[in-house]
Amino acid sequence: MRTIEGFALNAVWEEIVDVKNETSTSQSEMTGAESLLLGLKRNGIDYIFANAGTDFPPIIEAFVSLSEDVVPEPITVPHETASVAMAHGYYLVTGEPQATMVHVNVGLANSVMGVINAASDNIPVVVLSGRTPITESGRRGARVTPIQYGQEMYDQSSMVSDVTKFHYEMRYPEQGDLLAGRATTLAMSEPRGPVYVSLPREPLMETVPASAARPASPQAVSSRAYPDPEAIRIAADWLSDARAPLVICQRSSPDGSAAREILQLAEEFAIPVVEPFTVRNVMPSAHPMFLGYDVKAPLAEADVVIVVDSAIPWMESLHHPGEGTRVIHLGPDPQFQRMPIRGFRSDLSILGDPAAGVAALAEAMRPLLRDVAERRNLIAGRSRQRLERAASLAVAGCEDPMTAEWMSHCLSEAMDERAVVFSELGIVPDMMKVTGPNRIFNNPHSGGLGWGLPAALGAQLADRDRLCIACVGDGSYMFSNPVACHQIAEALQLPVLTIVKNNGIWNAVRRSVVRSYPEGAAVKANRMPLVSLEPAPDYTNIAAASRAYTERVEHGQDLPAALERAIDVIRREKRQAMLELKIAVSDDR
Template identity: 70%
Template sequence: MMREPVKNPGKQPKNGAEAVLLGLKRSGVNYLFANAGTDFPPIIEALAALGPDEIPEPVTVPHETAGVAMAHGYYLVTGKAQAVMVHVNVGLANSVMGMINAASDNVPVIVLSGRTPITERGRPGSRITPIQYGQEMYDQTAMIGEITKFYYEMRYPEQGEPLVARAAALAMSEPRGPVYLSLPREPLMEDIAPSADFSVPANPPATAPRPDPDAIATAATWLAGARHPLILCQRSDTQGLLAERLSALCNRHGIGVVEPFTIRNVMASDDPMFLGYDPRGPMAAADVVLVLDSGVPWIEALHRPGPDVRVIHVGPDPLFQRMPVRGYQADLVITSDATAAIVALDAALDAAMPASDERAEKRRIAAGTLSETRRTSAKAAAVSGCASPMSAEWMSLCLSEALDERAVVFGELGVVPGAMTLKGPNRMFNNPHSGGLGWALPAALGAQLADRERLVVACIGDGSYIFANPVACHQIAEALDLPILVMIKNNGLWNAVRRSVVNAYPKGAAARANTMPLTSLEPAPDYLQVAAASRAYTERVEHGRDLPAALERAIKVIRTERRQAVLDLRIAVSDSH
């Protein structure tokens, strides 16, 4: 529904900085994650001058990548975009990796940065320190132009709220993603004339795209006539509506679902139509494949469908325009919100093939058998990894059994999804395919901030833990009373790099070497001492049999003492993950 323009809503800002902060709050932003610099005086003064109900709550974040990841994690569990403010070009440079991750995952984050003063004298905010010369750039926004949906530099103080409102609306419009505003000190400090007309028009996000009925009818005909239809998906919406609708469609019509390279889990692990996370077997048998809002549905060199297979792509940006090279087969492409497309497709399938149809029943039985076999096999494989060092599958199984109904896990080269029993959608968030490491730990902090009573877990590799700026993250956890559980999957090396080399040169010199070049993290630091410096509960687990009890102790500390807990786990090196 369209909103009427807002005439002088609430307090009228005195200057550009107040206009920015009031605009953020009026755009639905609850938190401003900030890493301050010498360009921040007008923002800090405005934070102190305005009432706490009029502005986002400021959160001091001692590293920029942590701030962006916290906003990312907050969105994943709430569906609400938050704001991050960093210091001129150097702070923006530190935040770029987080923005790359947000862009890859279509996560809306409103990123603001200062800009070194433009003028040398004569105006409020003109330069007064040497670094304000050294931090000047010809085009500061060039660092993030390719990865943001919108970027602009504020010129006048009265632009503060309209620019913020536009940026927020674009960030939340499909396909969603990060936006950026550059804020020089001069317009932030300049006064707005009291007599100025401060009407700010409503600026809601655009409505989500709806599917073309004829295209849906074609897709339904293909799926209804298929012997082995298959749906591939990688992420759920933040409210879990897609998962609910998808499960209903698939169980009625006997269509199996695989989540290859999952980012935000969609299906419950025990759903009879859920076939797991490996596309190889289901893809080999499929004759019609529906790719649902998935940027990387399969690896062309490994899983490419045969020439007789029909492939349908559906999503808000079904061709993923931001990817320069993406050559997947596409016989039908439908631009649509994923949930809206599934609702429409379900209705069309009911007409083309009622749930009572014998074909649907045969497909339900076949998919259910595959699903049950997968779960039984995965659990057996995980149990066999209870050793010293333990397998990542055993670690994932133990973690899964320790989680309650509402717990969420942020994984970064950590958990093995197939070994877990996920009770519904959005229980597991994996690092985006952009691969900017150091994401999961601060993203978990953002999720914990959004819901302080929920158990939030970050399960990460030892290399990822180093990338996360753990000193900053543990300080944030203690300062904000965010008692997350951190599990460090410690195998002493960059295993993703090692696997990549072995796959490329299986009989090469590097694969035969006792220590592969550029992969070892030995001698390893004592990660637990890093966490203990911020008064975290810490424990080292060497044998798999001790993990269930260690998890129980850590979760008890979180629940009763409201204190962060960190487990350092000795994990076996794996060639598969």
């Protein structure tokens, strides 16, 4: 939400209206589609990732009729799941929401998985779709093809209403600007998330009445919530008295503010941090107060736990806090209300912005600070041991086929200070060495596969000079519609690095069977049903079809040089690159 630019675009809007009203034909009056595009730009939307259909003529006409600098830039995306994931990835590295637009109910159906992912990760995406014309004749935009009968639904919004913060169908042309502002404001207000607007052709093609041809009133995004001082006082008392306090977190804010406050709290008060089921890394990998990504042992020892904006801090069926352990949840939605079943213990739930809440907690704890030197040394020692074990495990995996641990180590060594990796059943975070937050993005807990590669493309669009890596399993790569994704990379000149982890199997499914039935018939069978991806296609040829630089790597010792060659192509030629790696099947990852 860029207020200054918004005021500037108000003037542009008024100028456009004045020019159109000076003409005598209705064709030159502002349409609902033009109102919508102007409103989106006024509210900070710079891109519309779109997969067009027969409902798009008024949108396409509006793009051409209006100046490029007053409307979002249209980006052609040849598959809908990629369009939502690109907006998702763009937000993760910028903190700025973007929009997608798809074709009526069939396009929306393809994009639903991406909307579910965005909802799970609180990503503000403005999802737009056409809607079959309502009228059969007599109005501009009425039905003209047979599919406009077959594609009508009683309630198209129901496809996404359960996972969006807001859903509405545009009814009049003058609502375009208002709906753009309303949708974007709600998406960006905490807890953030996707919103949806359905767009019938009639209001898009109809003209805005002269009496309504003015920009909608600005709607500011809600200010961040500050925590209840009394709740903070109680939490500070608990943590200060604790013998073994613990911070659990699993995502940083895009601007890194929450991570900075967590880091400060950990350093100042010698409180260990663990990131179970991380989706956006928070801590520097080698920080002495960081105990990694396995919550089991730290949780078992803790007597006070503060869970910072974490939907799934542990798995109740596997491990949970001790009976006497106090648990504090802090976040913009500490109850995670959109989750029907969520039974994690909470002795104190504090509503507040994570950065502001942790900062307030540190301020309240300073007068209570006690000698924590012994605890600091103990945690730092455990942190060093974790790093040593990880290094040893990584090196042991330099084989043919290589392990995911060795692959993750090599990838980490190849990344510079600004590089980001989008991992979808790909990297092993414990093997990575990153120096700050928002360098490792894992697929959301919703589990909608096909997210990693297009999300990396969205991040690359936001910063063409940053090394953006998609590290995905072979099954996840198939789900990403790779032909579409590599075409997007070439068309937009996005030099993303794609790494396909080829183990020839749905290993997550296989592991689940092994863990559920360790002595079962499926484990003992020569060939487990429904998990094989053999015979594997030549994944490098898929990328090569869009002129990507490609290599296949089988032995771990060859990976560092292959990464160096691929990144050199990216840097020098500004061209996408793809490595297919032969990876060992593992019971752990």
